[in-house]
Amino acid sequence: MLCKLSISNIKKSFKDYAIYFTTLILGICIFYIFNSIDSQTAMLTLTGRKEDIIKILTQLLSYVSVFVSCILGFLIIYASRFLIKKRNKEFGIYMTLGMSKRRISVILLLETFFIGLISLAIGLLVGIALSQITSIFIANMFEADMTKYTFNLSKSATIKTIIYFGIIYFIVMVFNTIIINKNKLINLLQASKKQEKIKLKNPVVCIILFIISVLMLGTSYYMVTQGVESLFKYDVKILLVPISLGGVGTVLFFYSVAGMLLKVLARCHKIYYKNLNAFVFKQLSSKINTMVISISIICLMLFMTLCLLSSALTIKNHFNKSINKYVPADFELSAFYNDDKEDINLQDFVENESIIKNNTKDITVVHTYYDDNFDYGASLGDYQDEIRKRNAYVRFNSSVEIMSETDYNNLAKIMNFETVNLEKDEYAIVSNYDAEIYKEVVRRNSIMNIFGNNLKPYGNVIDGFLMISANPSNTGFFVIDDSVLKGENKDRQVLVGNYSTEDEATIESIEKKINDYKPEFGIMRNTKNDIKEAAVGLSVIATFIGLYLGIIFLISSSAILALKQLSDCIDDKNKYRVLRQIGADEKEINKAVFKQTLMFFMMPLSLAVVHTIFGLKFCASILRSLGIAGALDGHIATFLFLIAIYGIYFVVTYLCSRNIIKE
């Protein structure tokens, strides 16, 4: 009988809270998919760097999984506590009949066990099925060969999922037992008689708290946008200040809004008394009042989803675009001249290795020089004072690289830069990182004294660089006419080239030669393939972690909102019956449910969007400091993604609510 009771209870809750159980299954399925990445890629023939990336990704995902299981654990424990509260009367009946608390605990234990078993079984099955599709997606990202594709099933991920969720369900069981043992029969039976307590909050206190919360949020917004430069100067720990201000501010915001909402709306007679609005607002206000903390957490999770996914997609888009632009050549070697050691000659190295000599083309060698009297500070002209005030940490006495016009034009040819034609008294600046500074220098028509000659600017700052890399990173070098250049102070030599072959094996052995070339002192080497793989790695890692956390945050938040709305509908059936009896027609009632659900879902989302507007600015500054410049272009896709998932939950919740109150 106990078993039968549990099963009939489960059946009933499956029907009423299908959306919650779907989320549970989805959560398990996603957990499995992201933890089975390593086995999904096992059949891909990945080598070297790509293999390393998978290793790093797998490790990172396993850390993130701990966090994800905490989020899902929170969702499941919250939901089961919530569902138990709704069943007080049922437990009261059992106890009145003389059932002991121990047996009631057993019923709940069985229920949790069955729910756990069913959700794990379905979740894992769906996860295993979907992971076949994600494999294709991963192979695509790695440009891997899918011809050897076989069905894959990750034993370790399956076991891990079962253990993690087993622990969560075990905690739920413990929680349930505690709750049941705390309950008093007399309170259980009277639970339904008790009027829903409407906590009346002091309006003056609410207004004061509201102002405080706005100030807190404003301060933290300011800190991460306008004040971001001073923020970066301090220890990372300083970030805790805007984070905690934002968190506490969010809670206070919803607390005070929940207290004021009804009062403020009731003043707007035209809106408040239109149709069933008074009823809708009342319902909404009681919902928010009873779940201030949950709404705040949901708001913050939505905010994190938006920022995480936007940044991840921006990183991905960035690398897709930047590789072509910033890595125009196939390989590059560079060596600094060193006064103490014998000079090395990169050209000789390339000439002496026959495999390199025979399979490459466009070999270009350029040199840079320095002038002891021309440091970074001097290269800024009279703009220097302003920059000094702004960036105290820049080293103003570091040397600036200078190149001859001929070398530069050779470089420009292979790198696809704009070529120059300088007069004797002209200099050009080539920069693509913080180029605004030199643009201002040129705009001011600054005269530079290089190697004892006064030179004036040529045209504008040229978009270019010396070293190939995934990101723009050239703060600037100068180009001057060959005749003005004094060649005593050699800075470094750079050799750039392309392959003349497309044979992968040959290219591989060339790159092995390049990477094995170790003269007495260090040289730097870059190949397009290495940069590409590193970039793919970063973008793969960012995309996966962003997606993983984003989806989990989104479905957890939406599920909590849906659960609250649906269970309220079950409780409020009577209210809707009364509405019908006093003459509200079905259309009006549906409209009221729609408005209520919409406003309830919009509440945390609206503040999250405001948070995100400022949060994304902060993400952009972090990415810029990592060399990923440019606008965040991932936010549109992210927003669509959020609207899709959140929207589906909203629509399903609305339709289910309508169904529940129908009879």
Added chain:
Amino acid sequence: MKEIVELKNVSKVYKIGDTEYKALDNISLSLKEGEMIVILGPSGAGKSTLLNLIGGMDTPTNGNVIIDGEDISKYNENKLSEYRAENVGFIFQFYNILPSLTVKENVDLVKDIVKNPISTEEALKGVGLLKHSKKFPSQLSGGEQQRVSIARAIAKNPKLLLCDEPTGALDSDTGVEVLKLLRKQCDGNNGSNTVIIVTHNVLIADIADTVINVKNGKIESVITNQNPKKIEEVKW
């Protein structure tokens, strides 16, 4: 007839915030086995509190509740639920049956809890619901649902049947049917079953063997009805 319920100086005090509310104020009372007893009084008089104490759903603040010679006021939670299981059947104004279970399953519930239940079929036959046994509560009328809860209570074969406003939600004719069932239970078991009905409906008092008037947490009067009315004669 022996005494089945005896209350000695029983008080029950509820605390709501800082204020204390005396629901029962030093009550003493004894009830005879095999009687149909009506506890009468306005709302808030303490009737339900009295019933809850007798039924072992709550414990008194002071005094002793002695049922069939056993003092249950000192019982712990486990012993109380054992007591409820073996001795007491409850019937409520709003039926308190489980909507997710069928009529039969609702009655079957007690099988697991009680040592010597009477069979579900017999209990359902007794209340005239055997043909509805596979239906769900939502498919039944109010009177029928109340009969399910009576079937569930009598299936336990309890010494004490405690009813809190059993006809409160029903119309007169249906209410009379329910009262007849309660009387039948009282007369069963060689007349050793006791039925206690809490109500504010004065008319029901006419059918009782004993009528207890409760007001402001105290007992105003205990009246023995020499000639209880036949149930068919009652109408409200």
